Amino acid sequence: MKFTTLAAMMVAVAVFGLLIDGHDCKIVQFIFGDSLSDVGNNKYLSKSLAQASLPWYGIDMGNGLPNGRFSNGRTVADIIGDTMGLPRPPAFLDPSLNEDMILENGVNYASGGGGILNETGGYFIQRLSLYKQIELFQGTQTLIRSKIGEQAAEKFFQDARYVVALGSNDFINNYLMPVYSDSWSYNDQTFMEYLMDTLEKQLKLLHSLGARQLMVFGLGPMGCIPLQRVLSSSSACQDRTNKLALSFNKAGSKLMEDLSSQLPNASYRFGDAYDVVNNVISDPNKYGFSNADSPCCSFGRIRPALTCVPASVLCKDRSKYVFWDEYHPSDSANELIATELIKKFGFSRVGETDGHSPAPAIAPSPEG
Template sequence: MAGGLRQWRLLLGVMLALTAPVVAAEGGGARAPALFVFGDSLIDSGNNNNLASLAKANYFPYGIDFADGPTGRFCNGYTIVDELAQLLGLPLVPPYSQVSSVQQILQGVNYASAAAGILDDSGQNFVGRIPFNQQISNFESTVAQIAGAVGAAAAAGRLGRSILFVGMGSNDYLNNYLMPNYDTRRRYNPQQFADLLVRQYASQLTRLYNAGARKFVVAGVGSMGCIPSVLAQSLMGRCSQEVNDLVLPFNANVRAMLDGLNADLPGARFTYLDNFRVFRAILGDPASFGFSVVDEGCCGIGRNGGQVTCLPFMPPCADRERYVFWDAYHPTAAVNVIIANQAFHGGADVVAPINVRQLANL
């Protein structure tokens, strides 16, 4: 990653660590045995590369600031879960599509897929993708592999101490509810749709629990009304309050649902990452976070760099660490690093009831 971003990560980590309770890592090494990741393009690390899909990022300039270049990450560098893996003392988590041995899965797997949603039909405009239900099935296969390798008891213990990061819901809005070729908006008002999503979500998270997972970090949907693709739809380039208001019932439902799961599932620890709050804080005072460009994608075409997203070999902006958005839909690595550090070290206003560092050391 770029030198300036490394310095920012170090500085931010030190600042947050000074206010965080000191907890020793397990055995002086990794804080958790493994990190398992479920989600969409915000945290996909290459699972769509070999699919017949329009949602791919395995080409330059994606990965321009990542050591391995274009890998399928929809970013210039680190995703949120890349930074979280580092904070947990783990290697970067490999995509499920590229895992070839049991040894590779013991420290975690990334099942996330661009265009995936909580609902199976979300994102179908992009053709190939791996919806959350299928990601869970892939995790269940992984659990069986681990049990076959180390035994059922050891596998259960390992999974129970591992961290699961789940970030779903964006595509259920951007590539379902808000798309004109779907009838979802005619069938459900925003609250009804949020209720529908979270009923399904609760069942899916319970399925992960039944597979052996116990420690969960569940991210809410961010401030989608301010991404470049939405800004570009306004001649004034303004955030859409209507789009932001759409996701608020969903986020509120998720928080309440997680409280219920914590009460109902023995041994489960679900914590909520308020992506919306973090993103709004960055957009509200970008200079304090080191940003100066908040309304334009670093790599894109048209108004706000959001009418056409980053194309193959398109020259990106030079000063990427000053940009909040990388392309029409996704944040830069600098933003991802901030969100991950807030998840790991942050207070209950951002990550509740406990942060990832505390969760890992339970």
Template sequence: MGAMKSCSIHHHVATLVIVLLFNLCCFGKAADRQEEGLGASFIFGDSLVDAGNNNFLSTLSKANIPPNGIDFKASKGTPTGRYTNGRTIGDIIGEELGSPNYAVPFLSPNSTGKAILYGVNYASGGGGIMNATGRIFVNRLGMDVQIDYFNITRKQFDKLLGPSKARDYIMKKSIFSVTIGANDFLNNYLLPVLSIGARISQTPDAFIDDMLSHLSTQLTRLYQLDARKFVIGNVGPIGCIPYQKTINQLKEDECVELPNKLALQYNARLKDLLAQLNENLPGALFVHANVYDLVLDLITNYKQHGFITSSKACCGNGGQFAGIIPCGPTSSMCAERSKHVFWDPYHPSEAANLIIAKKLLYGDTKAISPMNLKQLRDH
């Protein structure tokens, strides 16, 4: 009897220790628990999904200042380098697919050891498909560099799990999400000062050609590093962000035509590229996320989604839509953060991110095709 009693006490103590270890994010056996669900979530892209990489760069594009992250529960409202008030779309998707931890920023000192089994985030504010994109910010990680960094992670997986298990984990269980392209227009092609050379010498068609041939090479490189399940976001309606509406002095329900036209032109061609890659890369599955329509729906039908405005930034300064000066300690901030589609002059609020993420997770083929992310995980 005594032995049984001490056994059950040990059991309780053990349970407590496990719970404590889990709460302290010491991952112990968590990796084994993941066998059923999602493996790693690898996130590539720009400030829409940056989770703090730019904190570690000397760059003009940073979000590690308040009130950014004011609603991010994991940091108790301290800024983490996410360009929104709470979670990014990438955070929400990982959570919903069953990952117990957010993908860790590659440049963060704790992106080592078992932490990477849940995934790694390579995204960088200001980053683009083209290497010249975002030069205005001095430093940022473009897509080529992000893939160089994944190559480093890929080798770490071999060390952690052994080559054959690592390959399986990355090919069958992990999802690669890419949210990139907006900066190639906003902070490259459409920038009067820096891209004057490119714009004189390149028509929109030629620039978009360039973008897609670069992206094709980049996605093929990931495939060669064993990526198989991809979700690729198209470019959103960048002519409708508060920044564009403010500098072009538009009315509340107007959007700037040229940026949207360029985005739509790129998006149509992106769809063709993904179909081509699905055909040419055996075993790969490229899922197309229709971010443009999802965001446009939020902007157009904001009232039906429970928002009070889709033109004014919640946190920002300048002009009619608070769209000129990015969000920072001296910015004015709206009272109801969950009622604004846009958190700052460029980025959606957590409330908007949540609606978009849910559509990508569980939506129909209008939102995401040929399957949604829940189906992709189980595929």
């Protein structure tokens, strides 16, 4: 009897151990970013002026209610993750987040208005910079180590996929605005060096925390977003702003190559979709769009209306607009960008998943 009891206990311990090991075999994503990747963190920052918590944001997802995404639908990271069979990570600040959810779905730390630099987006009052997001990730690691142990946690974080998608705010909501000291403390070259030096330190820090498979998203032609166009008397793209985006992409691509060769077991890639977005903006009809210079959600002739609000007027067919609001691409544009990156890098499904996602899916048929 005693032997049978002891054997049963040993089997139970072994099964429990397998369950713990099962957690560290699940491949998830950890996403660091700005409003292009935010899935709800800012709605829990009560003082933040960068919000997507009002209609009509989220109109083409799930129940059509705002879900924290700064678009009518999915983000680029949503679409790429779905294609790879990865679960959509919930917002870090979601009150329901716990260790089990992290082990099953990963975490999204992205914050509207956030930048690579701590000073970026200051006039939004509250936002999470990349350094702050990494600090929160360190706290996440402490929770997971307590839950499944040091060894299993190390494997869990090293097997995970990482996305870093920031940079546009460092220009549009920092360097290019005279209210920020960076605008007069640097020139184009020295600011880029400052930005890349900071990003290099941050990516090395993530590597020290276990990030082995990581992609940094490049910048699109940010001088062509509606907010930049409306600042021009001719409504043309801002050439200097676009040149800064191209410089960022060139420097960022080189940084990824250097880090991949320097850091042990690092597979660091740079996702540059500038050309495809520029092509869409230059010839929208070729790609199925009818408008590439103004937002679908606008406040009539009052421009720029910096955010989409309930009193805003929506375009007739959201699938035909490249831009959802003054800053952000529409779901259709995000799908085009994601598809380009998927083709460029040959992304395929990762491991075995059940395909379940706690995040809302795209609505089947948007209505005007």
